[in-house]
Amino acid sequence: MSGEGAPKLEVDAAGLKVAIIASQWHQTVMDGLLDGARRGLADAGVTDVTELRVPGVFELTVAAARLATAGFDAIVTLGVVIRGGTPHFDYVCEAATTGLTLVSERTGIPVGFGVLTCDNDEQAIARSGLPGSSEDKGHEAATAAVATAVTLSAWSR
Template sequence: MSEIQTLNGDFTNVQGNYAIAVGRFNEFVVDSLVSGAIDALVRHGVDRGDITIAKAPGAYELPLVCQSLANTGKFDAVIAIGAVIRGGTPHFEYVSGPVAAALGSISLDTGVPVIFGVLTVDSIEQAIERAGTKAGNKGADAAMTAMEMVSLLSQIDD
């Protein structure tokens, strides 16, 4: 009887080219997320020269930027980073849902992992917690997910 083959991504085979698409709006939070993503990539052996950052005006523009990056064929993974903070208007709903849906479909359409590192929070306090204080750094978490996907997909492609 043969054994079941299980493929798992890890953090040892993470070499590749990574793009970080950044929505500049809420930059006071987003900058910490980007720093966390870069730190995680570099600490796991990704060369700084293999990281490209593309800055979009805000989170709503991230899907087009991510799609453009993925379509170049230059990147093994694209990390989308931004922050959408709920306010007193329905703007939050108009941005967060469509951005999440579009980023997911880009992965499926291009075959390039597009990692959702966009904070969708109710308050500035929650955003700050997720950008490097109590709740860790969600930019670093997104980078870890990107590396794991690059590792996993390299095993599937073999």
């Protein structure tokens, strides 16, 4: 199981301003990821949350880059890419991973990476946080983003 060994993060992130950026592809999986991210932020005490929807995973990067300069303390990105019969999967996954890493690195704003890169629908459902899922990647991404923001808050931007 890919979630084995994951840390149990408990964080007080009250007062943080957080954005969730979610793609629109694979609505059922996205519903689970979004619900998980919302729960993760609520569990951490975050009440100032802005949600933005973009068409797909490729568009997460430009949205995160824009919001990283808009006063948010952390950004949570959510999406899912299912492998198909063409190299499109590889290009989209690489672009999202590299782009979101660069946004975080260049701005100093933590970006929670809740992008599922799966071989099939079953894997995506298993990680979506829906009832019966074995993992809750939306919750994990949100918690990781705010935990990092809290950790870094001792150092000014």
